Amino acid sequence: MTNTPTLPLDPRAIEILSRVTTATLTTLLLKKGLRNVWLRGARPLRAGQPRLVGRAFTLRFVPAREDLATPESWSSPISTRAAIEDMPAGCIAVVDAMGVSDAGIFGDILCARMHKRGVAALVSDGVVRDQAGVLATGLPVWCNGAAAPPSVAGLTFVAWQQPIACGGVAVFPNDVIVVDDDGAVLIPAALLDEMLLLAPEQERLEAWIMSEVENGAALPGLYPPNAENKARYEAQKPG
Template sequence: MGPAAGGEISDEMLQKLGSLSTQALVDGLWVMGWPSAQIDNSRPLTSGMKCCGRAVTLNFVPARPDIAQDKPPGGMSPEYEAFELCGPNEVLVMSSCGPDESVGGDIKFLRLKQREIGGLVTDGSVRDTDEIINYGFPCFSHSTTARQGPAAMQPWECNGVISVSGTVVRPGDAIVGDQDGVVVVPAKAAEKVFNIAHGREVIEDIIKEELIKNPGPPGKFYPFMSGKIKHDSPLAELLAKNGISPANSNQFEGTADW
Protein backbone atom coordinates (compact mmCIF):
# COMPACT_ATOMS: atom_id res chain seq x y z
CA MET A 1 0.00 0.00 0.00
CA GLY A 2 1.04 3.61 -0.50
CA PRO A 3 1.60 5.88 2.49
CA ALA A 4 -1.51 6.92 4.39
CA ALA A 5 -0.39 10.50 5.00
CA GLY A 6 0.26 12.80 2.06
CA GLY A 7 2.43 15.44 3.72
CA GLU A 8 2.71 17.66 6.77
CA ILE A 9 1.04 20.96 7.62
CA SER A 10 2.72 23.31 10.09
CA ASP A 11 0.82 24.98 12.92
CA GLU A 12 1.35 28.31 11.16
CA MET A 13 -0.18 27.09 7.90
CA LEU A 14 -3.03 25.46 9.81
CA GLN A 15 -3.84 28.80 11.40
CA LYS A 16 -3.76 30.51 8.00
CA LEU A 17 -6.12 27.97 6.47
CA GLY A 18 -8.48 28.33 9.42
CA SER A 19 -8.70 32.07 8.80
CA LEU A 20 -10.34 31.48 5.41
CA SER A 21 -13.89 30.48 4.55
CA THR A 22 -14.67 27.01 3.28
CA GLN A 23 -15.88 28.41 -0.05
CA ALA A 24 -12.55 30.20 -0.59
CA LEU A 25 -10.69 26.93 -0.01
CA VAL A 26 -12.98 25.05 -2.38
CA ASP A 27 -12.33 27.74 -5.01
CA GLY A 28 -8.57 27.38 -4.50
CA LEU A 29 -8.66 23.65 -5.17
CA TRP A 30 -11.03 24.14 -8.11
CA VAL A 31 -8.65 26.61 -9.74
CA MET A 32 -5.81 24.09 -9.39
CA GLY A 33 -7.92 21.40 -11.08
CA TRP A 34 -8.07 19.17 -8.01
CA PRO A 35 -11.18 17.05 -7.34
CA SER A 36 -14.07 18.38 -5.31
CA ALA A 37 -13.01 18.61 -1.67
CA GLN A 38 -16.12 19.47 0.30
CA ILE A 39 -17.84 16.90 2.50
CA ASP A 40 -21.41 17.50 1.39
CA ASN A 41 -23.21 15.48 4.06
CA SER A 42 -21.61 17.00 7.13
CA ARG A 43 -23.28 20.00 8.77
CA PRO A 44 -22.64 21.82 12.09
CA LEU A 45 -24.77 20.69 15.01
CA THR A 46 -25.41 24.32 15.99
CA SER A 47 -24.80 27.72 14.42
CA GLY A 48 -21.45 29.38 14.97
CA MET A 49 -19.39 26.20 14.98
CA LYS A 50 -15.99 26.46 13.28
CA CYS A 51 -13.21 23.88 13.20
CA CYS A 52 -9.74 23.65 11.74
CA GLY A 53 -7.23 20.90 12.37
CA ARG A 54 -5.22 18.03 11.00
CA ALA A 55 -7.24 14.95 10.19
CA VAL A 56 -7.14 11.86 12.38
CA THR A 57 -9.18 9.30 10.46
CA LEU A 58 -11.38 6.43 11.58
CA ASN A 59 -13.04 3.97 9.21
CA PHE A 60 -16.16 1.96 10.05
CA VAL A 61 -17.17 -1.26 8.29
CA PRO A 62 -20.56 -3.01 8.32
CA ALA A 63 -21.16 -5.23 11.32
CA ARG A 64 -20.31 -8.91 10.96
CA PRO A 65 -19.73 -11.44 13.76
CA ASP A 66 -16.11 -12.22 12.87
CA ILE A 67 -15.31 -8.52 12.46
CA ALA A 68 -16.64 -7.87 15.96
CA GLN A 69 -14.57 -10.79 17.33
CA ASP A 70 -11.35 -9.77 15.58
CA LYS A 71 -11.50 -6.07 16.41
CA PRO A 72 -9.14 -5.25 19.31
CA PRO A 73 -11.20 -5.22 22.53
CA GLY A 74 -11.98 -2.40 24.94
CA GLY A 75 -9.60 0.52 25.08
CA MET A 76 -7.49 -0.94 22.27
CA SER A 77 -10.31 -0.57 19.75
CA PRO A 78 -9.39 1.54 16.70
CA GLU A 79 -11.84 4.27 17.75
CA TYR A 80 -10.16 4.77 21.11
CA GLU A 81 -6.76 4.64 19.43
CA ALA A 82 -7.97 7.50 17.23
CA PHE A 83 -9.34 9.43 20.23
CA GLU A 84 -5.92 9.43 21.90
CA LEU A 85 -4.27 10.90 18.81
CA CYS A 86 -6.53 13.94 18.97
CA GLY A 87 -5.94 17.30 20.60
CA PRO A 88 -6.68 20.99 19.95
CA ASN A 89 -5.02 20.91 16.52
CA GLU A 90 -6.70 17.70 15.34
CA VAL A 91 -10.11 16.97 13.86
CA LEU A 92 -11.41 13.42 14.12
CA VAL A 93 -12.93 12.38 10.77
CA MET A 94 -15.17 9.31 10.95
CA SER A 95 -16.31 7.50 7.82
CA SER A 96 -19.72 5.98 8.51
CA CYS A 97 -21.39 3.06 6.74
CA GLY A 98 -24.51 5.15 6.20
CA PRO A 99 -25.76 8.68 6.82
CA ASP A 100 -28.24 7.61 9.51
CA GLU A 101 -25.90 5.30 11.43
CA SER A 102 -24.53 6.46 14.78
CA VAL A 103 -20.78 6.94 15.11
CA GLY A 104 -21.10 7.60 18.86
CA GLY A 105 -22.53 9.76 21.58
CA ASP A 106 -22.35 10.96 25.17
CA ILE A 107 -20.02 8.53 26.99
CA LYS A 108 -17.61 7.92 24.13
CA PHE A 109 -17.33 11.56 23.20
CA LEU A 110 -16.70 12.65 26.78
CA ARG A 111 -13.13 11.54 26.03
CA LEU A 112 -13.01 13.93 23.07
CA LYS A 113 -13.99 16.76 25.39
CA GLN A 114 -11.24 15.72 27.78
CA ARG A 115 -8.75 15.68 24.90
CA GLU A 116 -9.91 19.23 23.99
CA ILE A 117 -10.33 18.07 20.42
CA GLY A 118 -10.36 20.61 17.59
CA GLY A 119 -13.46 19.07 16.06
CA LEU A 120 -15.40 15.99 14.97
CA VAL A 121 -16.55 15.43 11.38
CA THR A 122 -18.59 12.51 10.07
CA ASP A 123 -20.88 11.63 7.17
CA GLY A 124 -22.89 9.57 9.65
CA SER A 125 -25.02 10.72 12.58
CA VAL A 126 -24.42 11.33 16.27
CA ARG A 127 -26.59 10.61 19.28
CA ASP A 128 -27.01 12.32 22.68
CA THR A 129 -26.98 15.59 20.76
CA ASP A 130 -27.67 17.95 23.68
CA GLU A 131 -24.79 16.49 25.64
CA ILE A 132 -22.38 16.75 22.69
CA ILE A 133 -23.33 20.40 22.23
CA ASN A 134 -22.68 20.98 25.94
CA TYR A 135 -19.23 19.42 25.57
CA GLY A 136 -18.31 22.45 23.50
CA PHE A 137 -16.19 21.02 20.70
CA PRO A 138 -17.25 21.66 17.07
CA CYS A 139 -19.22 18.74 15.65
CA PHE A 140 -20.26 18.30 12.02
CA SER A 141 -22.49 15.38 11.03
CA HIS A 142 -25.11 14.31 8.51
CA SER A 143 -27.78 14.33 11.20
CA THR A 144 -28.67 13.17 14.71
CA THR A 145 -30.14 9.84 15.71
CA ALA A 146 -31.20 7.61 18.57
CA ARG A 147 -29.90 4.50 16.78
CA GLN A 148 -27.42 2.04 18.27
CA GLY A 149 -24.22 2.23 16.25
CA PRO A 150 -22.67 -1.20 16.99
CA ALA A 151 -25.76 -2.94 15.64
CA ALA A 152 -24.90 -1.67 12.16
CA MET A 153 -21.13 -1.12 12.00
CA GLN A 154 -17.80 -1.55 13.71
CA PRO A 155 -14.75 0.76 13.91
CA TRP A 156 -12.02 -1.02 12.00
CA GLU A 157 -9.05 1.18 11.08
CA CYS A 158 -7.38 4.23 12.62
CA ASN A 159 -5.46 6.67 10.43
CA GLY A 160 -5.92 5.05 7.07
CA VAL A 161 -7.10 6.73 3.88
CA ILE A 162 -10.89 7.01 4.02
CA SER A 163 -13.80 8.18 1.88
CA VAL A 164 -16.29 10.53 3.55
CA SER A 165 -19.34 11.20 1.37
CA GLY A 166 -17.15 10.39 -1.61
CA THR A 167 -14.37 12.80 -0.60
CA VAL A 168 -10.97 11.30 0.15
CA VAL A 169 -9.37 12.16 3.49
CA ARG A 170 -5.78 11.27 4.36
CA PRO A 171 -4.36 11.54 7.87
CA GLY A 172 -2.76 14.96 8.30
CA ASP A 173 -4.94 16.72 5.72
CA ALA A 174 -6.35 20.05 6.91
CA ILE A 175 -10.04 19.89 7.82
CA VAL A 176 -11.85 23.23 7.88
CA GLY A 177 -15.51 23.52 8.83
CA ASP A 178 -17.92 26.45 9.11
CA GLN A 179 -21.61 27.19 8.52
CA ASP A 180 -21.31 26.27 4.82
CA GLY A 181 -19.92 22.81 5.54
CA VAL A 182 -16.57 21.04 5.70
CA VAL A 183 -13.62 21.15 3.29
CA VAL A 184 -10.59 18.85 3.06
CA VAL A 185 -7.34 20.54 2.05
CA PRO A 186 -4.73 17.95 0.98
CA ALA A 187 -1.56 18.39 3.03
CA LYS A 188 0.63 18.27 -0.08
CA ALA A 189 -1.23 21.20 -1.67
CA ALA A 190 -2.01 23.24 1.46
CA GLU A 191 0.36 26.17 0.89
CA LYS A 192 -0.66 26.65 -2.74
CA VAL A 193 -4.36 26.39 -1.89
CA PHE A 194 -3.92 29.06 0.77
CA ASN A 195 -2.08 31.41 -1.59
CA ILE A 196 -4.83 31.16 -4.22
CA ALA A 197 -7.74 31.30 -1.77
CA HIS A 198 -6.32 34.20 0.24
CA GLY A 199 -5.65 36.16 -2.96
CA ARG A 200 -9.22 35.57 -4.09
CA GLU A 201 -10.68 36.72 -0.76
CA VAL A 202 -8.66 39.95 -0.83
CA ILE A 203 -9.92 40.69 -4.34
CA GLU A 204 -13.52 39.84 -3.46
CA ASP A 205 -13.39 42.24 -0.50
CA ILE A 206 -12.23 45.01 -2.84
CA ILE A 207 -15.02 44.21 -5.32
CA LYS A 208 -17.64 44.23 -2.56
CA GLU A 209 -16.40 47.52 -1.16
CA GLU A 210 -16.56 49.09 -4.64
CA LEU A 211 -20.10 47.82 -5.26
CA ILE A 212 -21.25 49.20 -1.92
CA LYS A 213 -19.81 52.64 -2.74
CA ASN A 214 -20.98 52.53 -6.37
CA PRO A 215 -23.98 50.19 -6.66
CA GLY A 216 -24.31 48.29 -9.91
CA PRO A 217 -24.31 44.83 -11.50
CA PRO A 218 -21.43 42.74 -10.06
CA GLY A 219 -20.82 41.28 -13.51
CA LYS A 220 -18.56 44.24 -14.23
CA PHE A 221 -15.97 42.70 -11.89
CA TYR A 222 -17.26 39.36 -10.71
CA PRO A 223 -17.06 36.42 -10.98
CA PHE A 224 -13.43 36.15 -11.97
CA MET A 225 -11.11 33.21 -12.56
CA SER A 226 -7.93 33.18 -10.49
CA GLY A 227 -4.86 33.34 -12.68
CA LYS A 228 -6.87 34.70 -15.61
CA ILE A 229 -7.67 38.31 -14.71
CA LYS A 230 -7.02 40.27 -17.89
CA HIS A 231 -4.54 43.11 -17.49
CA ASP A 232 -6.75 45.71 -19.22
CA SER A 233 -10.08 44.69 -17.65
CA PRO A 234 -12.26 46.83 -15.32
CA LEU A 235 -11.29 44.46 -12.50
CA ALA A 236 -7.58 44.99 -13.17
CA GLU A 237 -8.11 48.76 -13.11
CA LEU A 238 -9.98 48.52 -9.82
CA LEU A 239 -7.28 46.34 -8.27
CA ALA A 240 -4.51 48.68 -9.46
CA LYS A 241 -6.17 51.52 -7.52
CA ASN A 242 -5.88 49.29 -4.45
CA GLY A 243 -2.23 48.39 -4.99
CA ILE A 244 -2.73 44.95 -6.53
CA SER A 245 -1.02 44.32 -9.87
CA PRO A 246 0.60 41.47 -11.84
CA ALA A 247 3.87 42.43 -10.17
CA ASN A 248 2.64 41.42 -6.72
CA SER A 249 -0.25 39.01 -7.37
CA ASN A 250 -0.56 35.57 -8.96
CA GLN A 251 -4.21 36.15 -9.83
CA PHE A 252 -3.59 37.78 -13.23
CA GLU A 253 -3.36 36.18 -16.66
CA GLY A 254 0.13 34.76 -17.13
CA THR A 255 1.07 35.05 -13.45
CA ALA A 256 -0.45 31.84 -12.04
CA ASP A 257 2.05 29.61 -10.24
CA TRP A 258 -0.10 26.50 -10.04
Protein backbone atom coordinates in the same frame (compact mmCIF):
# COMPACT_ATOMS: atom_id res chain seq x y z
CA MET B 1 -1.35 -1.40 6.86
CA THR B 2 0.32 0.66 9.58
CA ASN B 3 -1.20 3.82 10.97
CA THR B 4 0.14 7.13 9.70
CA PRO B 5 1.67 9.43 12.33
CA THR B 6 -0.04 12.80 12.67
CA LEU B 7 2.03 15.77 11.57
CA PRO B 8 1.82 19.09 13.39
CA LEU B 9 0.15 21.99 11.60
CA ASP B 10 1.96 25.32 11.60
CA PRO B 11 0.04 27.81 13.78
CA ARG B 12 0.46 30.34 10.97
CA ALA B 13 -1.48 28.04 8.64
CA ILE B 14 -4.29 27.82 11.19
CA GLU B 15 -4.30 31.60 11.60
CA ILE B 16 -4.51 32.22 7.84
CA LEU B 17 -7.11 29.57 7.02
CA SER B 18 -9.33 30.46 9.97
CA ARG B 19 -10.03 33.72 8.11
CA VAL B 20 -10.90 31.99 4.81
CA THR B 21 -14.37 30.64 4.07
CA THR B 22 -14.90 27.09 2.88
CA ALA B 23 -16.69 28.61 -0.11
CA THR B 24 -13.53 30.45 -1.12
CA LEU B 25 -11.44 27.30 -0.66
CA THR B 26 -13.71 25.21 -2.89
CA THR B 27 -13.40 27.83 -5.62
CA LEU B 28 -9.61 27.91 -5.41
CA LEU B 29 -9.37 24.13 -5.38
CA LEU B 30 -11.73 23.96 -8.37
CA LYS B 31 -9.30 26.21 -10.25
CA LYS B 32 -6.64 23.61 -9.45
CA GLY B 33 -8.82 20.87 -10.94
CA LEU B 34 -10.17 19.46 -7.67
CA ARG B 35 -13.97 19.31 -7.81
CA ASN B 36 -14.61 16.79 -5.04
CA VAL B 37 -13.40 18.34 -1.78
CA TRP B 38 -16.64 19.20 0.08
CA LEU B 39 -17.65 16.40 2.49
CA ARG B 40 -21.31 15.60 1.84
CA GLY B 41 -23.50 15.20 4.90
CA ALA B 42 -21.07 16.89 7.29
CA ARG B 43 -23.22 19.75 8.57
CA PRO B 44 -22.69 21.75 11.76
CA LEU B 45 -24.50 20.11 14.65
CA ARG B 46 -24.87 23.54 16.23
CA ALA B 47 -25.25 26.77 14.24
CA GLY B 48 -22.58 29.39 14.71
CA GLN B 49 -19.66 27.11 15.52
CA PRO B 50 -16.33 28.81 14.85
CA ARG B 51 -14.38 28.19 11.68
CA LEU B 52 -11.77 25.57 12.56
CA VAL B 53 -8.67 24.22 10.86
CA GLY B 54 -6.73 21.03 11.58
CA ARG B 55 -4.96 17.99 10.25
CA ALA B 56 -7.27 15.09 9.43
CA PHE B 57 -7.14 12.18 11.87
CA THR B 58 -9.09 9.49 10.06
CA LEU B 59 -11.34 6.70 11.37
CA ARG B 60 -13.13 4.07 9.31
CA PHE B 61 -16.25 1.98 9.76
CA VAL B 62 -17.52 -0.79 7.47
CA PRO B 63 -20.98 -2.42 7.48
CA ALA B 64 -21.94 -4.23 10.65
CA ARG B 65 -21.10 -7.91 10.80
CA GLU B 66 -22.79 -9.74 13.61
CA ASP B 67 -19.73 -11.56 14.91
CA LEU B 68 -17.69 -8.34 15.06
CA ALA B 69 -20.10 -5.48 15.73
CA THR B 70 -20.91 -6.26 19.35
CA PRO B 71 -20.76 -4.28 22.59
CA GLU B 72 -17.78 -6.46 23.51
CA SER B 73 -15.87 -4.97 20.56
CA TRP B 74 -15.70 -1.66 22.44
CA SER B 75 -12.99 -3.24 24.61
CA SER B 76 -10.97 -4.47 21.62
CA PRO B 77 -7.51 -3.05 20.81
CA ILE B 78 -9.08 -1.97 17.52
CA SER B 79 -11.85 0.26 18.79
CA THR B 80 -13.03 3.83 18.70
CA ARG B 81 -11.83 4.10 22.29
CA ALA B 82 -8.28 3.15 21.33
CA ALA B 83 -8.36 5.50 18.34
CA ILE B 84 -9.41 8.44 20.51
CA GLU B 85 -6.38 7.86 22.76
CA ASP B 86 -4.16 8.30 19.67
CA MET B 87 -5.71 11.63 18.67
CA PRO B 88 -3.29 14.54 19.13
CA ALA B 89 -4.39 17.97 20.29
CA GLY B 90 -5.47 20.19 17.42
CA CYS B 91 -6.44 17.43 15.00
CA ILE B 92 -9.84 17.17 13.36
CA ALA B 93 -11.27 13.65 13.62
CA VAL B 94 -12.77 12.65 10.26
CA VAL B 95 -14.96 9.56 10.42
CA ASP B 96 -16.04 7.43 7.47
CA ALA B 97 -19.44 6.10 8.55
CA MET B 98 -20.55 5.36 4.98
CA GLY B 99 -23.41 7.83 5.38
CA VAL B 100 -25.22 5.47 7.76
CA SER B 101 -27.89 7.52 9.53
CA ASP B 102 -29.41 5.02 11.99
CA ALA B 103 -26.38 4.21 14.17
CA GLY B 104 -24.55 6.89 16.15
CA ILE B 105 -20.77 6.68 15.76
CA PHE B 106 -19.97 8.60 18.97
CA GLY B 107 -21.93 9.69 22.02
CA ASP B 108 -21.37 12.15 24.83
CA ILE B 109 -18.70 10.20 26.73
CA LEU B 110 -16.46 9.66 23.70
CA CYS B 111 -16.90 13.28 22.62
CA ALA B 112 -16.09 14.46 26.13
CA ARG B 113 -12.84 12.48 26.03
CA MET B 114 -11.96 13.95 22.61
CA HIS B 115 -12.62 17.44 23.93
CA LYS B 116 -10.45 16.75 26.98
CA ARG B 117 -7.62 15.62 24.68
CA GLY B 118 -7.80 18.90 22.75
CA VAL B 119 -9.30 17.53 19.53
CA ALA B 120 -10.42 20.56 17.50
CA ALA B 121 -13.57 19.03 15.97
CA LEU B 122 -15.38 15.87 14.87
CA VAL B 123 -16.44 15.55 11.22
CA SER B 124 -18.44 12.65 9.79
CA ASP B 125 -20.87 11.67 7.05
CA GLY B 126 -22.64 9.65 9.76
CA VAL B 127 -24.56 10.64 12.89
CA VAL B 128 -23.93 10.99 16.62
CA ARG B 129 -26.02 9.78 19.53
CA ASP B 130 -26.84 11.48 22.83
CA GLN B 131 -27.10 14.74 20.91
CA ALA B 132 -27.82 16.94 23.93
CA GLY B 133 -24.90 15.39 25.78
CA VAL B 134 -22.58 15.76 22.78
CA LEU B 135 -23.47 19.45 22.51
CA ALA B 136 -22.83 19.87 26.23
CA THR B 137 -19.26 18.55 25.89
CA GLY B 138 -18.23 21.63 23.92
CA LEU B 139 -16.69 19.54 21.13
CA PRO B 140 -17.58 21.17 17.78
CA VAL B 141 -19.26 18.56 15.55
CA TRP B 142 -20.09 18.42 11.85
CA CYS B 143 -22.21 15.38 10.97
CA ASN B 144 -25.43 14.20 9.34
CA GLY B 145 -27.67 14.43 12.42
CA ALA B 146 -28.43 12.21 15.38
CA ALA B 147 -29.74 8.72 16.07
CA ALA B 148 -30.27 6.79 19.30
CA PRO B 149 -28.81 3.34 18.40
CA PRO B 150 -25.10 2.71 19.05
CA SER B 151 -22.55 2.30 16.28
CA VAL B 152 -22.58 -1.51 16.45
CA ALA B 153 -26.27 -1.50 15.45
CA GLY B 154 -25.16 -0.73 11.91
CA LEU B 155 -21.38 -0.41 11.70
CA THR B 156 -18.11 -2.19 12.46
CA PHE B 157 -15.09 -0.08 13.39
CA VAL B 158 -11.95 -1.31 11.60
CA ALA B 159 -9.13 1.24 11.48
CA TRP B 160 -7.74 4.67 12.14
CA GLN B 161 -5.12 6.87 10.48
CA GLN B 162 -5.56 5.21 7.11
CA PRO B 163 -7.15 6.56 3.89
CA ILE B 164 -10.94 6.79 4.08
CA ALA B 165 -13.92 8.00 2.08
CA CYS B 166 -16.00 10.53 4.01
CA GLY B 167 -18.98 12.13 2.35
CA GLY B 168 -17.76 10.86 -1.01
CA VAL B 169 -14.35 12.51 -0.61
CA ALA B 170 -11.01 10.69 -0.36
CA VAL B 171 -9.39 11.76 2.90
CA PHE B 172 -5.82 10.82 3.78
CA PRO B 173 -4.24 11.27 7.19
CA ASN B 174 -2.61 14.71 7.45
CA ASP B 175 -4.74 16.32 4.77
CA VAL B 176 -6.06 19.61 6.13
CA ILE B 177 -9.71 20.11 7.01
CA VAL B 178 -11.46 23.48 7.27
CA VAL B 179 -14.99 23.62 8.71
CA ASP B 180 -17.49 26.44 9.00
CA ASP B 181 -21.24 26.98 8.65
CA ASP B 182 -21.11 25.81 5.00
CA GLY B 183 -19.65 22.43 5.96
CA ALA B 184 -16.27 20.72 5.74
CA VAL B 185 -13.67 21.13 2.99
CA LEU B 186 -10.52 19.11 2.42
CA ILE B 187 -7.22 20.67 1.36
CA PRO B 188 -4.82 17.98 0.12
CA ALA B 189 -1.63 18.13 2.16
CA ALA B 190 0.44 18.75 -0.96
CA LEU B 191 -1.58 21.87 -1.82
CA LEU B 192 -1.53 23.46 1.62
CA ASP B 193 1.30 25.93 0.97
CA GLU B 194 -0.30 27.10 -2.27
CA MET B 195 -3.66 27.64 -0.57
CA LEU B 196 -1.96 29.67 2.15
CA LEU B 197 -0.75 32.04 -0.56
CA LEU B 198 -3.86 32.14 -2.73
CA ALA B 199 -6.69 32.12 -0.20
CA PRO B 200 -6.04 35.43 1.60
CA GLU B 201 -5.66 37.23 -1.71
CA GLN B 202 -8.92 35.74 -2.99
CA GLU B 203 -10.71 36.93 0.16
CA ARG B 204 -9.29 40.45 -0.30
CA LEU B 205 -10.38 40.50 -3.93
CA GLU B 206 -13.90 39.35 -3.12
CA ALA B 207 -14.18 41.94 -0.35
CA TRP B 208 -13.26 44.62 -2.89
CA ILE B 209 -15.80 43.25 -5.37
CA MET B 210 -18.47 43.29 -2.66
CA SER B 211 -17.70 46.94 -1.89
CA GLU B 212 -18.05 47.74 -5.59
CA VAL B 213 -21.42 45.95 -5.72
CA GLU B 214 -22.59 47.87 -2.66
CA ASN B 215 -21.62 51.07 -4.50
CA GLY B 216 -23.87 50.10 -7.41
CA ALA B 217 -21.42 48.47 -9.84
CA ALA B 218 -22.79 45.96 -12.37
CA LEU B 219 -21.50 42.38 -12.30
CA PRO B 220 -20.29 41.87 -15.90
CA GLY B 221 -16.58 42.61 -15.97
CA LEU B 222 -16.50 42.86 -12.19
CA TYR B 223 -17.16 39.31 -11.03
CA PRO B 224 -14.87 37.89 -12.27
CA PRO B 225 -12.92 41.09 -12.89
CA ASN B 226 -11.76 41.98 -16.37
CA ALA B 227 -8.38 43.58 -17.05
CA GLU B 228 -9.65 47.09 -16.29
CA ASN B 229 -11.15 46.10 -12.94
CA LYS B 230 -8.12 44.01 -12.04
CA ALA B 231 -5.99 47.10 -12.57
CA ARG B 232 -8.36 49.17 -10.41
CA TYR B 233 -8.21 46.56 -7.68
CA GLU B 234 -4.42 46.40 -7.75
CA ALA B 235 -4.23 50.19 -7.53
CA GLN B 236 -6.62 50.36 -4.57
CA LYS B 237 -5.66 47.35 -2.46
CA PRO B 238 -3.66 48.07 0.67
CA GLY B 239 0.02 47.31 0.97
